Amino acid sequence: MKVIIIGAGTGGMCLAHGLRRAGVDVAVHERDRTRTSGLHGYRVGISPNGARALKACLSPELFATFVATTAAPYDTLAMLTERYRTLLTMSFDDLPHTSGDPEDSEHNVSRMTLRQVLFTGMEDVITFDRRFTHYSQHPDGRVTAHFDDGSSDTGDLLVGADGAGSPVRRQYLPHARHTETGLVGIGGKTLLTERTEALLPDPVRNGFGMCFDRRGQFGITHVMRMPWGGVDGPGSNDEGLVERWPGLRFDNTTDHVSWAITTSRTLAPADVLEREGADLVALAGELGADWDPRWLDLIATSDPGAAVALSIRTADPVPAWTPSTVTMLGDAIHTMTPGRGAGANTALRDARELRDRLVRVRDGELGLVEAVGEYEDLMRRYSSLAVRESLEFMNDNGTARRPVIGPLSVLAQRTGMRLVDRIPPAKRRMARGFQKVRDSELV
16 A cells, blocks of 8 residues: 655644554655745644644654654743733643643644654655646556656555645545635744843743734734753753754754734735735734734844735535545645644644554555545544634634724623633633643543
8 A cells, every 4th residue: 555645744744654654655745845945834832632643653752852842831821902911811730631741731842843853754755846736546546646847656545735725625625615714814933032032921921922902903922942952851952852863953943932913804905915024024013003012022023034924714614525545634624723723733633543544454454445434534523623613713802803893892802801810610611612622532
């Protein structure tokens, strides 16, 4: 059995590791020209769902490297007004199901660091600078992937792990659509120094902050403190990691603050998605012009080359389809908003579930198409929950965009947060709600 994976993102590479460890022939085709190409974001939270998938698919040594290269864990989640007045704070120790074991915990991860970890040791599996154009299925059940350079690759199963704009999905499920939420996000990163740390409110200097303004916009900050340069404990010295896993030498992640502001398309200029660099950083400042001056200073001192704008979309429900020798995982089939931070983790779960069933094909317990159908039935169930919860979060925090009732919505939202902050059982319920789509083993 040979599996062809289109896309070397988080889910695709997790699947590739799992299949290779299981003795299944696998080939990954990635459109980026090199392993360090592309702007793949700055921070991702790996939940227990994601961590369990990584542990199941990676070698024990590489999973330990993943854990060792994560940023310092968060102490606090804080929700604030745009003027940095605290509405609610929550300790990460209060989150359910954090046993302390790496596979049952939250991990604060640099996307580029995770990317380099997942590429390490897979150099003979990945082909870079390979743009997929279409596939063809053959009478004998095999499938061929075709690329724009005229090359092709034939195997028994084709997996589209090629992101929200998936060409695999466009050919296989042309009726699977995305809906625009009416929101757009601008994100970037600022080098973490003593000066920039002082621009953050106290509750989020070692944590995750969310600011909500009166127009329905909200901002996010993530403080990323990497373990490089320390001398205590395994993985705290990057020299040792690079020596053992040479692929990590391609990572240049430094301590930084990852920030983003999400706004309505009605508040942003029509050309927001076309802007870049210093122009985009300036726009982020304009959108938050009446925010705390420290927020504006944080944005103004960010790296212009790292600024990015994106339209926030969500996948529409798709009726069950007949399984075949083509399938998909991650954003290729269930694009979701960043509202619950579940996108990457759902893709990782996809990888684990598909790997488990392909191992049963290897062992003669399932037919290939039967295994794909079993995976897709399960994937549709848990991914639809994640898509819905992520969209509801964005809607709940965007009600102020509606005229007339907007100010009342803001007042109700802020009053509700302050009340929850004073009622421990309500705060625990909220924490549990945050984790619902991030940890499928919660009871």
